[in-house]
Amino acid sequence: MEEAAIPSRRLVTDRAIIDAVRACRPESVLDVGCGEGWLARTLATEGIEVCGIDGVPHLIDVAQRRAGKHQMFRLLCYENLCAKTLQRTFDLMVCNFSLFGDKSVGIFFREARDLLHPEGHLLVQTLHPLLCCGESRYRDSWRKGTWEGIEGCFADTPPWYFRTLSSWIRLFTDSGYALTTLQEPLHPDTGKPVSLILCGQLEP
Secondary structure (H helix, E strand, C coil): CCCCHHHHHHHHHHHHHHHHHHCCCCCCECCCCCCCCHCCCCCCCCCEEEEEECCCHHHHHHHHCCCCCCEEECCCCCHHCHHHHHHCEEEEEEECCCCCCCCHHHHHHHHHHHHEEEEEEEEEEEHHHHHHHCCCCCCEECCCCCCCCCCCCCCCCCEEEEHHHHHHHHHHHHHEEEEEEEECCCCCCCCCEEEEEEEEEECC
């Protein structure tokens, strides 16, 4: 992340998620799976109050060292997130390529309701299902992880849970969110979708 070693981030997805957050016009944001805090730092420069959480101690240490005004970070996995752990609410929660589980993600979607202001937004950017399905069947299932498309040598790729487009939409609606926008950012050279961005608003 620090070396911008993911080409699609440089070309498309970083700007796409920043623009999607701006479109919601939040005053406060919870960055779920914040990593080293790049998105939180970017949003904070615009006067947005940002709290970032991540389950990796090293990443939170880096984020805290670089934190400035309007930012705070906590070591916390999204699986353990609930209203009691943070004791506050937000205008928007953003998950930028940070949701990889099955049942844990469903629980998170439900718990997120209590962490949002009335009519608050939940924003998710994830791999586009058609892009990452590969040769496998197009159905919800656990998949083997891969570092394909990322510069460098890595090992121990964790598994992740693949969701179809209709499954993502159903996850929002079944959890009590009205889906307000669905975007498919395109690669400037191939013209194919790089990611999927969904935004849901709490239903009254």
